[in-house]
Amino acid sequence: MTKFSHLLKPGDALLIVDVQKDFCPGGALPVEDGDTIVPVINRWIKAAEAKGVPIYASRDWHPLVHPSFKERGGPWPPHCMQDTDGARFHPALALPESTVIVTKGVRFDQDQNSAFDQTGLDAQLRHEGIRRLWVAGLAEDVCVLATVLDACRKGFEVVLIGNATRPITPEGGEKARCQMQDSGVQIVI
Numbered sequence: 001m002t003k004f005s006h007l008l009k010p011g012d013a014l015l016i017v018d019v020q021k022d023f024c025p026g027g028a029l030p031v032e033d034g035d036t037i038v039p040v041i042n043r044w045i046k047a048a049e050a051k052g053v054p055i056y057a058s059r060d061w062h063p064l065v066h067p068s069f070k071e072r073g074g075p076w077p078p079h080c081m082q083d084t085d086g087a088r089f090h091p092a093l094a095l096p097e098s099t100v101i102v103t104k105g106v107r108f109d110q111d112q113n114s115a116f117d118q119t120g121l122d123a124q125l126r127h128e129g130i131r132r133l134w135v136a137g138l139a140e141d142v143c144v145l146a147t148v149l150d151a152c153r154k155g156f157e158v159v160l161i162g163n164a165t166r167p168i169t170p171e172g173g174e175k176a177r178c179q180m181q182d183s184g185v186q187i188v189i
Contacts, residue, residue, distance in 0.1 A: 002102055006070045007188075008051040013130045014044055015151075017115060017137025017144045017165075020094050022079040022086035022167035024138075029079040031166045035090060040164040041136050042094045049096060054128060057138040058137070058147065060105040061087060068111040075167065099123070113146035122154045130156040136164030142170030145179060152183040162189045 008014075024035040048055050060080035063095025068074035080087040084162060089095060098172040102119050104112040115121055117189075133156050137144050144165050151158045160180055 007182055008053045008134070009132075010052075011131040012048075012051075012053045013125060013128070013133055014048040014053060014055045015115065015133045015135045015137075015147070016041055016045075016055070016095075017094075017125060017135065017147050018058055018060055018080075018139075019090050019137050020059055020080055020086065021090055022060075027079070028086050029076055031168055034138050034166050035092075037136065037138070037164045037166060038090050038092045040161070042092070044134065044136060044164065045096065047093055048134075054100065054130070055096065055098065055127075056102055056115075056121070057089065057093075058102040058119075058121075058143070059087065059089065060143070061103045062104055062105045063108060065108065066105065066111070066180050067107075067109065068105070074111065082106075083174055091113045099178055113143045113149040115143070115147040116150035117146070117156060120157075125156070131155070134157065134159050134161055136161040138166060139172075140165040140167040141176040142168060145176040148180050149183055150180055152185065158183075158185045159172045160185050160187045 023031050062081050068076050069078045102115045102121050148158050
């Protein structure tokens with residue numbers, strides 16, 4: 001058992017958002033210190049496994065031409081392109097084989113920042129009897145924020161693991177946390 005095991009209970013799931021190589025230092029769209037969250041998430045993974053809590057991990061999985069890329073009018077450089085090294089999960093992230101992978105960002109006509117955006121994730125969670133999500137990942141002020149807000153809108157209780165996420169900018173992170181708290185999200189460190 002780990003120190004987080006006592007926090008997890010039946011009806012919970014751990015949702016890890018986009019901890020991919022391109023979002024970590026050295027990647028195409030790095031979040032500063034993005035890789036420093038991996039050991040924290042790994043401790044939560046161990047706690048979830050010890051309690052039998054299911055683990056979900058979302059990933060951006062963009063086609064070579066995607067509306068979020070600058071050359072297509074989007075705000076970002078090309079990143080997390082399908083079947084590339086940068087789209088892989090961070091190599092130190094200890095995802096068990098039982099992890100449910102949620103693929104997003106595959107559409108040619110729109111971006112999908114949220115792990116809930118047309119992925120069927122909410123139906124899967126309800127099928128599994130999940131009521132509360134423990135969320136970690138990258139980036140706090142983009143995909144984590146969109147995922148958390150969608151989870152709240154869909155009626156899930158949400159806990160953000162504060163030291164297991166990083167924003168693109170400190171200002172963006174502050175604003176994101178305020179939005180999440182205003183939506184009823186609990187933040188733990």
